[in-house]
Amino acid sequence: MRRSLILASGALLWAQAPTVKLEDPAVISKGSNIFGARCGIGYCHGKEGRAGRGPRLAGRKLDKTYLFTTISNGTGNSAMPAFKAQLSTDEIWSVVAYILSLSGEGAGPAASPASPPAPAAPAKPADPNSGDPEAGRALFFDASNPKNCAACHRFQGRGADVGPDLTAAFSRPPREILRDIIEPGSRLAVESITVVTKSGERITGLEKQETPEFLRLYDTSALPPVLRTIYKDQIEKVTPERHSPMPSDYGRVFTRKQLLDLVSFLKSISLAPGELE
């Protein structure tokens, strides 16, 4: 473990010379503000890094490269998130500067944290004939709708793994995406199967895995899908179904505007304005 940490940080060293002056009180103060809002909160590292569910940071001699790497990439299988998508390199280094200042060897904690400014909401153009990607995103992840897309599909790391990951859907023509939403059976990429068990239970859905011992399938008759594990000695028969496991009624449950929103959301990664028209 120790060795892998050193190796990992060694390999990244070239990119990780501090981009700010770690002893500069202004940098430490900036780091203190970020730490207060992101790291010292709640059950994490505690106020001024003194203690929390996360490790104590105050009064410890910590390596700056190790801190930078950990803050940037997080720690797997733990509550420590990766901050590189949320904070700039300069900001991460200023947090490192602040944590180093807590070691008890240099200057004490800098100014108390201030409130970060709330970001202004961007104004959205209102064009009734084009999809709104933000509205589409909300629809895709709408947990209050049991048939929301994320109950089965992943997009940019969020959602479930039942159906295909749709992050790359933008590469396909919008009409094709629309057809796949409203007529999922028209391009039968995957068929449902029905498993009848020896106790008489019928389960229809999407096959996930088959081993010599068991069959695993997503029961898609209710959402969210239920992953069932059926041991072979419990199976009476397995039959293919000529339909897609995806619900076929999105053309009815979503309005035209909502469908446009969804398509433009899925296309939004590379969507040029007006491409849907």
Next chain:
Amino acid sequence: MIRLLLLLSLAGALGAQEITSKRLIEADREPHNWLTYARTYNAWRYSPLDKINRSNIQRLAPVWSFQTGDVEGGLQCTPLVADGVMYISTSWNRVYAIDAATGRKLWHYIYEKPKNLGVPFGPWNRGLALGYGLVFMGTLDNHLVALDAKTGREVWNVAIEDLAQCGCNITGAPLVVKDKVIVGVTGGEMAHRGYINAFDAKTGRHVWRFWTIPGPGEPGHETWEGDSWKFGGASTWMTGSYDPESNLVFWGVGNPAADFYGDDRKGANLYTDSVVALDADTGKLKWYYQQIPHDVWDWDSAYESVLLDLEHKGQKRKLLLNVNKGGYVFVVDRTDGKFVSAWPLVQNLNWIQGIDEQGRLIGRNEPALGKSSFICPSVGGGRSWNHGAYSPKTGWFYTTGIEWCQTVVPQKEEKVEGKQIMGGQFEFKPPPSGEAGGHLGAYDPITGKRHWIYRSKYPLLASALATGGDLVFTGDPEGEFFALDAATGKKLWSFMTGSGHRGSPVTYAVNGRQYIATPSGWGSALAGLLPQIWPEAEYFPSGSVIFAFALSEP
């Protein structure tokens, strides 16, 4: 009694009967078993077993221990016992079935978690549920799984909502009610909207969801400002109770998010800090009682709801007792949610001056944005989640309490869906007068009249167990597991298990022999925060072991 036990254990030896809804409803008729999270649906954590009692407790000795090996986050579960088999859950969602008489492992199940799972609270799990030949567990990535109780093989597994999306997951024990498994979620410190879900126990199919924050058009939605309802927390991280007579499930709801900053969620913020009563079949709200309107202190109502049929002011009442994290105990009528009484569990309490006859909070002391306020108790709670116990023999409620305070500085934080939003920073402090510490007391459940109190140096963070042998068991952070006289609070017996207590002890019988079993294993978010007052607590060893005790031969 003894004959009944013998008969029942014989039935166990001949092959355990399936655990049906009827058996769960009548769980009190099976003194040798501990079939649900709190043994009975009324959340008493009381067992009538009395072979181990005040007269012979000196002969109580360890008979086996079971090491799980997963020490991260300690061991926080309530073991379940059905017909001689014990079921436990550990950190990282591992499940073990153990021979309850010998401690030998029968099977284990290791949950296949996603790689590099970012766990929002911690890897612990607080318990399982049993029914229909299955073992149910909520997971760290917000799934609910069902295992074959005989083999530990996974039968079904349903993803409730992506953790990356809601920032919520499951650490609490599910509750099997009739043909359904009901389960809550964590996430009171996360920008999301809380819920309680019910699934068909046999198929895993979703049956109903109760949103703990009303959506647009629903009554109570107006208690949230702007779009704050979408990010208001209202988690349901502990386990509810069930009253078969009214077919109501009672579930405690957590705090609103952000915890300490509430200026952008003006209003009462229903149903945070409330107990909700739901129709068990449909999840429809029958009534609610909100203890803390517009909470800015992190005072969850998520702990146990203890169901009591007691006489009050000359009338027989059906009551519900719920300990609020802010250190007050609330009692309401469980038929309609009307306020009955509230009483303080701790001495150090300054966030309000009191509670009036109608249950209204008097003299709120709200921390101001950007300023440091001194608030008692600390955000760790006047009590943590670890449960109290009610003994029908004494008629008293036994619960721990913690004397401690904190400074808190509220701050405005950006709301990002599924990300943490505490709205402030806190630091634990000893009370201004007197020492910080914990206690376990015996209280009249309605008036709060204290009959005795046992004081401990550190907060007691394990649940209480009350028995027909007039004993109350719990454990402390240093690893001592002990029994008090239920009538006097006098310490009668103790055993050093070597790691602190953060779970829930139980009692059961196999072949007529009574056992006391306790998880031992220090850990949890609060365990990590104790060094802010007690620096030495940083070095309390973690662990993860079940100790079982029985009477040695005379």
